[in-house]
Structures are given as C-alpha cells and as structure tokens.
Amino acid sequence: MVAGRYLRARRKEAFISVIASLTMVGVAIGVATLIVVMSVMNGFRAELLTKILGLNGHFTAFPIERQFTDYKETVEALQQVDGVKFAVYFVEGQVLASARNSSTGVTVRGMDEANIKKLSLLYNAAEQGGWDQWDTSKGVAIGYRLAQTLGLSLGDQVQIINPNGAMTPFGSTPQIRSYPVNVIFNLGMVEFDSFFMYMPIEPAQDFFKMYEDVLKPGQAPLDPLATDEEIDAAYQRVAQATAVEIFIDDPDNVTVMRERLQSDPNTRPLVMTDWQQRNETFFSALQVERVVMFTILSMIILVAAFNIISSLIMLVKDKSSDIAVLRTMGATRGAIMRIFSITGTTIGFIGTFAGLVLGLVVAANAETLRAFVSNTLGVAIFPPEVFFLSSLPSKTDPIEVTVVVCLALGLSFLATLYPAWRAAQYDPVEALRYE
Incomplete structure (x- = not known):
C-alpha cells in the first residue's frame, strides 16, 4: 500500500514521478529493442538456412577412383x-x-x-x-x-x-x-x-x-x-x-x-562435404554477431536500471520524514527495505511488460514496418544486395524472450537494493530533528 502511494504522483512530487515514468520508458525501450533485434537475427539465420539447404543438400558427394x-x-x-x-x-x-x-x-x-x-x-x-x-x-x-x-x-x-x-x-x-x-x-x-x-x-x-x-x-x-x-x-x-x-x-x-x-x-567411394563445413565461417559469424548484439543491447536495460537507482535515491531523500515516522510507529528496517524494493521493482515490472508487448508486436510486423518506413522516407532499408534476402525475416524465440524478461526484472530488482538499504538505515531522531 505504501509503495503504491509512493508511485502515485502528488503535485509537490511531480518531478520524482516524471523521473520514474522516464525510467519505465527506458526499460520498455530496452526490452523491446532486444526482443526485436534478436527476433530479426533469428529470422535472418533461419531464412538463410532454409534457402541454402532448400537448394544445396546437407551433404555434397563427389566421386573418387x-x-x-x-x-x-x-x-x-x-x-x-x-x-x-x-x-x-x-x-x-x-x-x-x-x-x-x-x-x-x-x-x-x-x-x-x-x-x-x-x-x-x-x-x-x-x-x-x-x-x-x-x-x-x-x-x-x-x-x-x-x-x-x-x-x-x-x-x-x-x-x-x-x-x-x-x-x-x-x-x-x-x-x-x-x-x-x-x-x-x-x-x-x-x-x-x-x-x-x-x-x-x-x-x-x-x-x-x-x-x-x-x-x-x-x-x-x-x-x-x-x-x-x-x-x-x-x-x-x-x-x-x-x-x-x-x-x-x-x-x-x-x-x-x-x-x-x-x-x-x-x-x-565418395568424398563428402556437409552443409556445416561449407558454411562454417558464415554461420559462425552470425552466431558471434547474435551474442555481441545481445550483450550490447543489454546495456540499454542496464542504463535503465541505473535510472531506477537514481529515482529511488531521490524518492528516499524526499520521504525521509515519512521513513522516520514509520520507524517510530514500529516499522522494522526490513519493512522499510521492502517498501522501496517493491516501488523500484514495480517500475521495472511495468516497463518490462510494456517492452514485452511492444517488442512482440514490432517483431511480428517487422517486414510491414520496414516497407512502410522505406516507402515513406524513400530510402532502401535492409537492401537485398547486402543482406542476401529480399524481405526482412523475423522469428521470435520464446526461450530468448524469457531470458530478456528475466534479465530486465532481475536488473530492476538488483537496482532497488542499495536505495532500499539506505532508506532502512535512516535514524528517526536525525530525520525528525528539524521537522
């Protein structure tokens, strides 16, 4: 209840609420971007594999002797x-x-x-x-x-x-x-x-x-x-x-x-080469690119997690007298930590859920959006001469989406620990001395 009240803005706390809203947006953008990019890369690999193996066999056998x-x-x-x-x-x-x-x-x-x-x-x-x-x-x-x-x-x-x-x-x-x-x-x-x-x-x-x-x-x-x-x-x-x-x-x-x-x-007697040997360099490069892109784009979520830390620290400073009153009424340090942990985690949860919905929608309509943006701007986005395919493929992997969601929620929770611990260490006497 207390955490929910802290999330709702009042006039004098409007600035803190704006910071929290921007933090939610940052988490949502990070999650959506990660889902879309990983889906497109999965689709790109799957489409190339389908085309390559649709014409070239899994083994090519050459005669000898x-x-x-x-x-x-x-x-x-x-x-x-x-x-x-x-x-x-x-x-x-x-x-x-x-x-x-x-x-x-x-x-x-x-x-x-x-x-x-x-x-x-x-x-x-x-x-x-x-x-x-x-x-x-x-x-x-x-x-x-x-x-x-x-x-x-x-x-x-x-x-x-x-x-x-x-x-x-x-x-x-x-x-x-x-x-x-x-x-x-x-x-x-x-x-x-x-x-x-x-x-x-x-x-x-x-x-x-x-x-x-x-x-x-x-x-x-x-x-x-x-x-x-x-x-x-x-x-x-x-x-x-x-x-x-x-x-x-x-x-x-x-x-x-x-x-x-x-x-x-x-x-x-035949000499055989398989599709993995013929395309080893290409698909290895794709795999490395997927890992690197996942790592780099995860930094967006990490930056949003730092924003959760900063917004919670500002909230703790603003609520110092409230914390003191709660402590004098018998609230334990653990209760104070839970209040601010729930506040920060809720910000991360809402942002993650919004990013999940946005990412799935964009990933499902990637080619439609690419064609619309390309026609609107008059610029060739995802040119087939460079990327080998004539359309933008997308394939959402439920396991990867789960990993992204868990990563965002985990970072959001970890970001709340330090501000919540600082709030729990407030001395009620010092906090109320000048009230």
Whole structure:
C-alpha cells in the first residue's frame, strides 16, 4: 500500500514521478529493442538456412577412383540408407552468360525434371513459365535478378560461353551456344536469383562434355588403324554427373549420417562435404554477431536500471520524514527495505511488460514496418544486395524472450537494493530533528 502511494504522483512530487515514468520508458525501450533485434537475427539465420539447404543438400558427394557414370545407381543406393530423405544428381559448371550487350558469370546446373520436383523450394519458385516437359524443352531456367541484369524475358535467347571448348591445333576454343529462357524463378535470395541457371541434364552433359566413350559389352579392342565408322560402331557414349546432393531427415545430425553413408556397403567411394563445413565461417559469424548484439543491447536495460537507482535515491531523500515516522510507529528496517524494493521493482515490472508487448508486436510486423518506413522516407532499408534476402525475416524465440524478461526484472530488482538499504538505515531522531 505504501509503495503504491509512493508511485502515485502528488503535485509537490511531480518531478520524482516524471523521473520514474522516464525510467519505465527506458526499460520498455530496452526490452523491446532486444526482443526485436534478436527476433530479426533469428529470422535472418533461419531464412538463410532454409534457402541454402532448400537448394544445396546437407551433404555434397563427389566421386573418387573412377568416372561418375553410375550416378543413377548411386542415388538409388544412397536413398536406401536410413535417415536419408532423398538424393539428387546434377552436372555443374561455370560459364559466361550474355544477352543484349550485357554479360555476367553464372553457375549452370543440369538437372532432370524428376530431381527438380524433389527440390520443392525451386520447383515452386517459378514465377514465369513452368517445369512441364522440362527434360525435352532444351531451354534454361534463370533467376529473376539475372533476367533483370541481362534484360531477358520469357522466350528470349541467352548465350552461354564455356571457355573449355573444342581442342584445335591452336589450343582450346570457347564453346558458344544459345538457349531459350523457359523458366524465370524467384527464390527470394539474391545469390541464387542472380548467379544460378538451370538446364536439362542431357544438354548440360553435352555442353560440358560430361561423357565417356567406352567399348560396347563384348566388343574386342579395335585395331589402331580402324576407320571412324568402325570406332563409332564399337564405342558407346556413357554420360557422367558432377556430384550428388544428399538431403537427410535431421540437418544437425551430420556427424552420425556421414559415418552411416560412408560405411554403407552398397554405395561407391565418395568424398563428402556437409552443409556445416561449407558454411562454417558464415554461420559462425552470425552466431558471434547474435551474442555481441545481445550483450550490447543489454546495456540499454542496464542504463535503465541505473535510472531506477537514481529515482529511488531521490524518492528516499524526499520521504525521509515519512521513513522516520514509520520507524517510530514500529516499522522494522526490513519493512522499510521492502517498501522501496517493491516501488523500484514495480517500475521495472511495468516497463518490462510494456517492452514485452511492444517488442512482440514490432517483431511480428517487422517486414510491414520496414516497407512502410522505406516507402515513406524513400530510402532502401535492409537492401537485398547486402543482406542476401529480399524481405526482412523475423522469428521470435520464446526461450530468448524469457531470458530478456528475466534479465530486465532481475536488473530492476538488483537496482532497488542499495536505495532500499539506505532508506532502512535512516535514524528517526536525525530525520525528525528539524521537522
């Protein structure tokens, strides 16, 4: 009751009440800022992880010991391993894409329609065109940002140049071919939308010369003087793949799955790299950034806690005669401490609750608010070219929110101890001497 009366302002105590109100606002801003920033960073990590692992497998397996001509059998064997969701094979190479006097380096990945359907993120990202009849289309699929860079639309021809072309007496000549654009996709990640191009696997194998000429079964070795017709009749062309992407049920269980995949007797020898190895530096930097941001923003709450100390000290000075009267009426030192501890903790509690509500509301509408502020000010906030994503993601973690709330309440309570202890040490005689 007494603590509640001290929180309510009277005319002569209006200044102290204003200080207490500003302290509540400071705590609320600190809590809300911490919740919003941590939610955005969680969303940023989760969205990047979803995009990266939506196209690139949890494991990438490369062949060793012999040419990768048995890629279909290898995929079938890998998919039988316990814990493997699915696997896809592909052909990949680096080329120069050119159109309308513009050119840029891109990664071309050859995949058939059945494997593209397994990658639901890519399959559902087609904005223009579609994947129907993909294997026989002899066209390509490009990201919408790459289409903007090259000035391409659906049906236009894109020229791709492979520096490792046919061998001549004068050296290697570049291989240049044109393909129609059959699909324009939008994955929402700048890297994939700007630098990836897909084509059916057979044209990709032909373009990158991913094949091997081997003698037909039962065919005896030819005489060195055999004619071209005899050579063509004796040899058959066997296609190859570059690697296999393996998707597992639990992306965090890479250590156990690596041992399981490499020890499986039905699969050929493969060299595997997992997604954690490929993105170790990137995600480690994100984790360090989260910790640093949490520590720095916690200082806002700490500053607000110091404001609680200053406002309570002023309140104790103003209420010195009240404290003396209470002590002469029989109030113990513990009772005095509880009065001022409750007063300060209430300030922190109200501020924390207000910050919690504000932070959750802002975090839930982060992208809407970003778009509104960006359109109002005419300034690009969270530009996709820098942050890789086309929208501002947000993912609130209940555990982190609980930690933030507990931190704010804990600091608010600790901030009340010294002023409350000082109030409990007041001597009633000295306090009332000049009253």
